[in-house]
Amino acid sequence: MSVHVSQSAHKIQLWRRLGSVQYRDSSLLQRQHLSSFSSKADRNDDLVTLEASPDTGVATLRMHRSPANSLSMEMMQSISGAIRKAESDRKIQSLILTSSLPSGIFSAGLELTELYQPDLARLPKFWESFQQLYLDLYGSRLSTIASIGGPAPAAGCMLSLSCDYRIMTDNPKCTIGLNESQLGIVAPPWLAQQYIDVIGNRNAELALLLGTLFTPQQALTVGLVDELVCSGDSSIDEMAQRKAAEFIRIPPKARVAAKELTRGTQIAKLSGNREEDTEFFCSFVTTDTVQKTLGSYLEMLAKRKK
Numbered sequence: 001m002s003v004h005v006s007q008s009a010h011k012i013q014l015w016r017r018l019g020s021v022q023y024r025d026s027s028l029l030q031r032q033h034l035s036s037f038s039s040k041a042d043r044n045d046d047l048v049t050l051e052a053s054p055d056t057g058v059a060t061l062r063m064h065r066s067p068a069n070s071l072s073m074e075m076m077q078s079i080s081g082a083i084r085k086a087e088s089d090r091k092i093q094s095l096i097l098t099s100s101l102p103s104g105i106f107s108a109g110l111e112l113t114e115l116y117q118p119d120l121a122r123l124p125k126f127w128e129s130f131q132q133l134y135l136d137l138y139g140s141r142l143s144t145i146a147s148i149g150g151p152a153p154a155a156g157c158m159l160s161l162s163c164d165y166r167i168m169t170d171n172p173k174c175t176i177g178l179n180e181s182q183l184g185i186v187a188p189p190w191l192a193q194q195y196i197d198v199i200g201n202r203n204a205e206l207a208l209l210l211g212t213l214f215t216p217q218q219a220l221t222v223g224l225v226d227e228l229v230c231s232g233d234s235s236i237d238e239m240a241q242r243k244a245a246e247f248i249r250i251p252p253k254a255r256v257a258a259k260e261l262t263r264g265t266q267i268a269k270l271s272g273n274r275e276e277d278t279e280f281f282c283s284f285v286t287t288d289t290v291q292k293t294l295g296s297y298l299e300m301l302a303k304r305k306k
């Protein structure tokens with residue numbers, strides 16, 4: 001076991017050193033169609049806002065990385081940082097995760113330019129930030145509520161799966177689910193396991209195979225979300241606040257211990273396997289087949305917009 005781990009650590013270091021090497025399949029360059037997918041490192045450190053209310057014990061984490069709250073490395077680090085900041089305030093017991101983008105998009109999942117023709121030195125760090133975000137949110141001592149006012153595909157769905165409770169706007173244009181197979185990729189095992197845990201094995205099996213994006217009503221039926229907000233009902237923010245208050249009435253030690261019962265094993269599993277997971281991801285995502293499919297998917301997104 002220890003030999004295996006050290007070999008994999010060596011490979012990760014190798015990945016990091018590959019930074020100066022050009023991406024190997026330059027024939028996949030289709031940038032002329034993909035001008036809107038050209039940014040990589042964020043310079044903006046104002047990607048999320050944390051508003052803590054010691055009186056109520058509730059903090060609200062608002063994501064606002066325009067245009068779609070896609071998860072670049074900096075975005076994931078910002079969300080992780082905000083979760084830790086909220087946790088460090090002992091008066092805070094609950095966290096509402098939401099989007100403040102005018103479009104309402106909750107999160108479009110991983111930033112696709114991080115996956116397509118990736119910067120090879122950045123790629124392992126990017127994936128480690130994704131793992132860390134999962135560990136921080138899924139394992140948080142806070143009760144966590146996802147207030148989903150717009151689409152939440154792939155890693156956007158992961159953000160909500162990592163919360164304790166999910167409230168979604170009942171708008172059929174807003175869909176949620178792990179659609180990775182449609183991009184020619186596959187969710188990592190720890191994310192697939194969250195799906196299985198939340199919607200059951202058979203539902204997860206079919207949805208992972210087909211890359212299903214559920215409408216809010218379908219998501220409610222399979223248990224992917226816990227509650228829907230219809231227009232005319234009280235606002236999604238009010239409902240999230242009410243749910244947070246309900247969680248806060250439970251003694252914190254008991255609440256945290258209950259969470260540990262259902263999540264501890266999976267958290268320990270990834271914590272002990274991060275390097276191998278990163279190594280697998282880097283090898284998988286850089287294969288020519290995956291790169292080609294990602295390129296076509298990006299083109300399809302750009303064309304759809306036109």
Ligand SMILES: CCCCC/C=C\C/C=C\CC/C=C/CC(=O)SCCNC(=O)CCNC(=O)[C@H](O)C(C)(C)COP(=O)(O)OP(=O)(O)OC[C@H]1O[C@@H](n2cnc3c(N)ncnc32)[C@H](O)[C@@H]1OP(=O)(O)O
Nearest residue numbers: 036067068070108109110111112151154155185186188281
């Ligand atoms: C056997 C063991 C296996 C082990 C496996 C191990 C490892 C696994 C390996 C790999 C796994 C990798 C995991 C990936 C998870 C992901 O999250 S992949 C990302 C998936 N995301 C999507 O498919 C969403 C794509 N986007 C959309 O569908 C729509 O944009 C939307 C979110 C539904 C919103 O639609 P709407 O019509 O409102 O807006 P637009 O489409 O016009 O988009 C607005 C704007 O945003 C840009 N954009 C959208 N999504 C992304 C994105 N994910 N990344 C970057 N940019 C995005 C879009 O281009 C528009 O930009 P603009 O033109 O500049 O306005």
